[in-house]
Amino acid sequence: MNIVIENGRVIDPKNSVDRNTSLFIANGKIAALGEVPAGFTADQRIDASGCVVCPGLIDLGARLNSIEAELAAAVAGGVTSVVVPPDADPPLDEPELADRLVHRAKEIARARVLPLGALTLGLKGERLAELAGLKKAGCVAFSQANVPMVDTEALLRAMEYAATFGFPVWLQPQDHWLARNGIAHEGEVASRLGLAGIPVAAETIAIGTILQLVRDTGCRVHLTRISSAAGLAMLQRAKHDGLPVTCDIGVHHLLLTDNDIGYFNPHARFSPPLRTERDRQALSTAAASGLAAICSDHTPVGADEKLLPFGEAKAGATGLEVLLPLTLKWAEAAGVALSVALARITSAPAEVLGLQSGQLAVGAAADVCVFDPATVWQLTPEALKSRGKNSPWTGYLLNGKVKKTLVGGRLVYQA
Numbered sequence: 001m002n003i004v005i006e007n008g009r010v011i012d013p014k015n016s017v018d019r020n021t022s023l024f025i026a027n028g029k030i031a032a033l034g035e036v037p038a039g040f041t042a043d044q045r046i047d048a049s050g051c052v053v054c055p056g057l058i059d060l061g062a063r064l065n066s067i068e069a070e071l072a073a074a075v076a077g078g079v080t081s082v083v084v085p086p087d088a089d090p091p092l093d094e095p096e097l098a099d100r101l102v103h104r105a106k107e108i109a110r111a112r113v114l115p116l117g118a119l120t121l122g123l124k125g126e127r128l129a130e131l132a133g134l135k136k137a138g139c140v141a142f143s144q145a146n147v148p149m150v151d152t153e154a155l156l157r158a159m160e161y162a163a164t165f166g167f168p169v170w171l172q173p174q175d176h177w178l179a180r181n182g183i184a185h186e187g188e189v190a191s192r193l194g195l196a197g198i199p200v201a202a203e204t205i206a207i208g209t210i211l212q213l214v215r216d217t218g219c220r221v222h223l224t225r226i227s228s229a230a231g232l233a234m235l236q237r238a239k240h241d242g243l244p245v246t247c248d249i250g251v252h253h254l255l256l257t258d259n260d261i262g263y264f265n266p267h268a269r270f271s272p273p274l275r276t277e278r279d280r281q282a283l284s285t286a287a288a289s290g291l292a293a294i295c296s297d298h299t300p301v302g303a304d305e306k307l308l309p310f311g312e313a314k315a316g317a318t319g320l321e322v323l324l325p326l327t328l329k330w331a332e333a334a335g336v337a338l339s340v341a342l343a344r345i346t347s348a349p350a351e352v353l354g355l356q357s358g359q360l361a362v363g364a365a366a367d368v369c370v371f372d373p374a375t376v377w378q379l380t381p382e383a384l385k386s387r388g389k390n391s392p393w394t395g396y397l398l399n400g401k402v403k404k405t406l407v408g409g410r411l412v413y414q415a
Contacts, residue, residue, distance in 0.1 A: 001043045001409065002026045004036075008048025008370065012055060013343035014350075014359035023053055025366040028409035032362060044411075048370050051403055054342050055358050056080025056367035058349035060248045061224060062298035062320055063087075064113070066387050067104055070300065070320065073386035074111040075413040077321040078369035078402040079296075081357060082111050083349075086118040087145035093118035095133035102138040110412050112367075114353065116143040116170055119158055125149035128158055131167055140353055141168040141222065146271060148176035152209060159219035168220045168354075173206035173231065174198075174272060183311045185273045189258040195311065198273050200228045207234050211243060220244040222352055225297060227253055227272040229282030236291060246352045249283050250297035251323055252392065254330045256280070260392060266306045266313035267392040270297075288336045293348040296323040300388020318388040322379065324371060325398035332399075338373070366409040375401035 003025040010033065011018045017033065024032040024040055031037045057079040064070040064084055074082050084101070086092040092101065098115050105113035117134030119142040121127045131142055142162060149155040162169050179202040184190040186197025207223065211234065214221050226232055226247045238245050252270060257277050261268045268274060286292045299316025306313050319326075323345060331341035350358030357365055376397050381389035405413040 002040060003044045003046065003406070003409065004042040005046045005048050005053050005368065005370065008051045008053035010053045010360065011339050011342055012360040013339045014055070014347035015361055017360065018339050023360065023368070025368075025406070025409045028366055030360050030362050030364050030366050033360065046370065046404060050374065051370050051372050052338070053368060053370050055346040055360055056369050056405065056407065057323060057345045058353070058358050059083065059298065059320065059323060059345075060293060060295035060349050060352060061085065061250070062296055063300065065300045068108055069385060069387045070298070071105065071108050071110040071113070073320045073384065075405040075407070076385050076402060078324050078371055078405050079320055080111050080367035080369070080405060080407045081114055082320070083114045083116060083140065083353070085145040086116045086143055087123060087147060091118045091123045092116070092134070092139070093121050093123065093129040095130060095137040098134050098137040098139050109410070111407060114140045116141050118142070119144050119169065120149070123147040125154055128161060131162065132165065135167060141170050143170040144172075146172045146174065156213055156217070159213050159217045159221070163217045163219035166220075168222060170222045170224055171210055172224045173203050173210055173226070175202045175205045178202035178205065182273070183269065184261060185258040185275045187258060187276060189261060193261065193264065200230050200275070203228050203231045203272060204234060207231050211238050211245065214238070214243050214245060218244070223247040225250050225253075225272055226283070226292060227275050227279065229279045232282050232286045232291065239291070246293070247291070248293040248295045248352070249287055251294050251319060251326045251330070252297065252317060253280065253283055254287060254294065255326060256392060261310070264310040265392065266308065266310050267317060267390055267394070269310060269313050269315045270317070271315040284330065284334045287330070287344055288334055288340065290348065293352055294327055294344040295349070296320050298386075300386050301390040303389060306390045317391050318384060318386045320386060321384055322391065322393060322398065324369075324402065325400040326393070328373060328400040329398065366406055368406040369402060370404040371400055371402045373400050375399070377401050
């Protein structure tokens with residue numbers, strides 16, 4: 001089908017495009033920008049007046065407790081590709097499981113699913129999973145999610161093996177022994193509330209270990225959900241030294257701090273925990289400068305699991321449908337240009353994944369998000385398509401509403 005999206009502000013951060021023009025789509029790919037390509041006849045016209053037309057969002061971290069509901073939530077949020085951690089039930093440690101997930105996503109025909117294969121069998125941190133088979137089945141990288149390795153030697157051997165075949169490894173840097181009993185950032189707020197703390201050292205010690213192993217093995221590593229200023233400083237030095245490392249930040253960590261726990265608000269419990277205002281500012285600077293990509297860290301949690309006391313409530317928040325408006329909220333507060341903010345959730349994640357997506361260049365897959373940046377809407381449980389209604393932003397007014405989402409030139413969502 002040939003589609004033309006007219007009268008919109010087209011922003012393609014990857015190719016430095018930001019202007020009012022038309023976008024032409026043919027055979028599932030971007031055919032032209034601006035002038036009508038030769039022989040093009042539109043089967044469908046989309047009026048994007050007052051809207052921004054940008055590449056579909058790429059989310060580097062989203063759990064799919066119900067694949068149908070969560071992929072519906074993804075496209076409602078303008079997300080056209082989602083990276084799925086391996087800590088499903090059962091873990092994605094066999095090629096058949098990964099193949100089944102990818103096949104099911106194609107049947108649902110909404111957002112693209114990019115699974116992370118389990119680095120070890122059963123995520124037990126001991127024996128390597130069948131990495132080559134998982135890669136062939138569609139896994140884009142390998143991860144332990146937030147499950148620790150049994151010891152540092154096991155991690156070294158896994159990274160050596162992955163480096164041999166050029167497989168990227170994704171790790172959440174958190175020292176298990178320092179963090180295992182904690183539920184909030186170790187600091188004044190946790191002390192006042194009587195909550196067991198997770199020190200910044202839990203992150204920096206893990207980062208230090210991982211970076212040394214990267215130096216020794218040459219393994220390409222992506223560090224997920226960085227939460228501290230000290231951790232970011234270590235990563236900045238590592239990138240300056242030329243180490244093959246990248247990182248991302250959960251969007252909630254760009255806007256919230258441990259003060260937002262308030263009086264034991266379970267919706268403000270995250271892993272890693274919300275940290276101080278100084279850390280939040282450092283995270284904001286890292287995202288603005290391009291050191292880090294932004295992800296939703298989408299973790300749909302049942303209502304009953306958030307009605308428990310803070311220390312017993314499950315960590316995480318719904319994120320797919322608020323990744324865009326929260327990124328816009330952060331950009332406005334931080335004085336970041338819209339094109340720069342969109343880059344952190346489009347082209348930057350694509351670069352982490354080594355993909356040519358996240359852009360609107362001629363020949364690229366027509367994964368497109370059309371949103372109205374001026375629309376104000378209230379986040380309520382009823383407004384969410386995700387089965388997870390858990391969010392610290394419930395009841396808030398947010399700016400930016402997705403109007404249409406296209407994946408491979410197919411209209412998969414319209415408001």
